[in-house]
Amino acid sequence: MFAEKLTGIREALTFDDVLLVPMRSPVDPVEIDVSSSVSRHIKVKTPIVSSPMDTVTEAEMAIAMARNGGIGIIHRNLTANAQSQMVSKVKREESIKIRNVHTVEPETPISDARAIMRTKNIAGLPVISNDKLVGIVTRRDIEFVGEGKRTVSEIMVKDVIYANDEIDIEDAKQILYKNRIEKLPLVDSNGRVVGLITAKDITTRKNFPNASRDEEGQLLVGAAVGPFDVDRAVTLEKAGADLIVIDTAHAHNEKVMQAIRQIRKAVSVDIVGGNIATKEAAEDLISLDLDGIRVGIGPGSICTTRIIAGIGVPQITAISDVAEVAVQHKVPVIADGGIRFSGDIVKAIAAGADSVMLGSLLAGTDESPGTEMIMNGRKYKAYRGMGSMGVMRTGISDRYGKMSSSKFVAEGVEGAVPYRGKVEEVIFQLVGGVKSGMGYTGAKNIDVLRKNSRFIKITANGLRESHPHDVRIVSEPPNYQMYQVS
Numbered sequence: 001m002f003a004e005k006l007t008g009i010r011e012a013l014t015f016d017d018v019l020l021v022p023m024r025s026p027v028d029p030v031e032i033d034v035s036s037s038v039s040r041h042i043k044v045k046t047p048i049v050s051s052p053m054d055t056v057t058e059a060e061m062a063i064a065m066a067r068n069g070g071i072g073i074i075h076r077n078l079t080a081n082a083q084s085q086m087v088s089k090v091k092r093e094e095s096i097k098i099r100n101v102h103t104v105e106p107e108t109p110i111s112d113a114r115a116i117m118r119t120k121n122i123a124g125l126p127v128i129s130n131d132k133l134v135g136i137v138t139r140r141d142i143e144f145v146g147e148g149k150r151t152v153s154e155i156m157v158k159d160v161i162y163a164n165d166e167i168d169i170e171d172a173k174q175i176l177y178k179n180r181i182e183k184l185p186l187v188d189s190n191g192r193v194v195g196l197i198t199a200k201d202i203t204t205r206k207n208f209p210n211a212s213r214d215e216e217g218q219l220l221v222g223a224a225v226g227p228f229d230v231d232r233a234v235t236l237e238k239a240g241a242d243l244i245v246i247d248t249a250h251a252h253n254e255k256v257m258q259a260i261r262q263i264r265k266a267v268s269v270d271i272v273g274g275n276i277a278t279k280e281a282a283e284d285l286i287s288l289d290l291d292g293i294r295v296g297i298g299p300g301s302i303c304t305t306r307i308i309a310g311i312g313v314p315q316i317t318a319i320s321d322v323a324e325v326a327v328q329h330k331v332p333v334i335a336d337g338g339i340r341f342s343g344d345i346v347k348a349i350a351a352g353a354d355s356v357m358l359g360s361l362l363a364g365t366d367e368s369p370g371t372e373m374i375m376n377g378r379k380y381k382a383y384r385g386m387g388s389m390g391v392m393r394t395g396i397s398d399r400y401g402k403m404s405s406s407k408f409v410a411e412g413v414e415g416a417v418p419y420r421g422k423v424e425e426v427i428f429q430l431v432g433g434v435k436s437g438m439g440y441t442g443a444k445n446i447d448v449l450r451k452n453s454r455f456i457k458i459t460a461n462g463l464r465e466s467h468p469h470d471v472r473i474v475s476e477p478p479n480y481q482m483y484q485v486s
């Protein structure tokens with residue numbers, strides 16, 4: 001009985017065990033399209049998702065991820081209220097037409113208008129009287145206000161230029177440009193202000209042509225919830241989250257699956273469930289009507305699950321097993337954890353993933369919330385596992401099984417990663433590497449990469465040969481240096 005357990009057991013592979021075989025290629029890397037899906041309805045131009053970890057994704061990271069074509073998942077090691085505020089911050093960051101416009105009345109004291117502008121960080125307020133637009137007051141009017149002026153009516157611009165709410169963005173651009181104005185209030189047929197278009201938003205849109213946006217032009221954002229936290233999921237959906245990620249270390253647990261059913265009933269936005277690593281788990285999770293599956297048990301850079309619990313599946317095998325099932329149900333797969341180089345992203349997608357989730361590669365960027373530190377003259381940022389003692393002691397402990405009310409068995413470490421500059425630069429390098437890999441395999445898009453690429457298994461010697469060897473490196477290109485940890 002026991003001997004059988006080890007007879008003919010399956011070998012499982014991870015990133016460093018395989019390479020993709022170069023193939024005859026009709027494609028030029030500059031023409032390659034890396035757009036893909038994160039979940040059934042969340043389409044992205046960059047197949048990269050930032051992990052819901054408290055040293056990786058808060059509002060700033062989510063904004064940067066969406067602007068660069070991916071999506072960020074706000075972590076859950078904070079109150080539902082604070083997490084929702086981060087979601088709203090991302091949603092309010094950009095839009096084609098701003099709704100819920102802040103307004104003032106002619107009688108509003110200038111000091112009050114100034115306070116609104118400061119606290120809400122806005123540069124112009126339409127002035128409303130009896131539900132009608134009667135003027136506009138901008139930060140400039142308020143900054144240089146003369147002595148003795150007290151109310152908005154004394155300083156506002158009265159012949160305000162406005163447009164009908166139906167106006168399209170191109171026409172709005174012309175009006176802004178021709179009149180040299182920054183803000184264009186939008187009114188409905190009764191003359192009521194129902195929106196605002198700003199020159200700043202139009203410029204930002206131009207600067208980020210690949211950004212992930214909803215139909216209103218707002219950036220896409222996801223948020224994580226614990227498997228038993230239905231209320232949080234509902235609150236986050238209300239705050240505008242486009243995607244809910246049910247965040248647990250073992251989603252193939254009967255109680256967790258029962259709880260996922262409740263969340264599915266309570267929210268209508270896309271839900272990603274995970275983590276899992278087997279075909280059976282994929283079948284069971286997909287039967288819960290999820291819109292995406294997150295794969296990875298123990299491959300993460302800060303994970304100790306495999307060491308502490310003795311379980312897991314090497315990541316390339318886990319991805320391909322889950323994807324085998326998911327593809328039949330048209331449910332996208334997110335490969336989560338263990339990605340150290342852009343080449344690993346190419347391998348993850350070739351093994352069946354639709355997108356990848358990153359922790360350590362993004363934790364060292366300007367936009368991550370981790371604290372900065374200097375070690376041996378080099379800049380680092382803090383990065384820790386969500387199952388580390390630090391997180392469990394101060395916050396969430398339901399991601400991993402809790403053994404008693406006061407003691408924890410950690411499944412993650414706390415550490416630091418090298419400072420890596422802006423998210424934009426990291427994503428640029430990662431996507432550049434992915435396109436290069438797709439060029440070698442003759443894949444003009446992600447679909448072709450998933451279907452047509454072929455793996456070859458390598459030995460330890462092959463791996464040694466793959467990295468620079470037998471040279472003293474005097475100049476590392478930034479995209480190789482970016483991956484070095486010490």
Ligand code: XMP
Nearest residue numbers: 051300301303337338359360385386387412
């Ligand atoms: P990378 O390799 O990108 O991995 O840093 C990030 C992923 O690791 C998972 N994660 C953990 N896994 N213990 C674990 O076993 C932990 O404490 C832990 N914290 C995060 C998570 O899936 C994340 O996206």
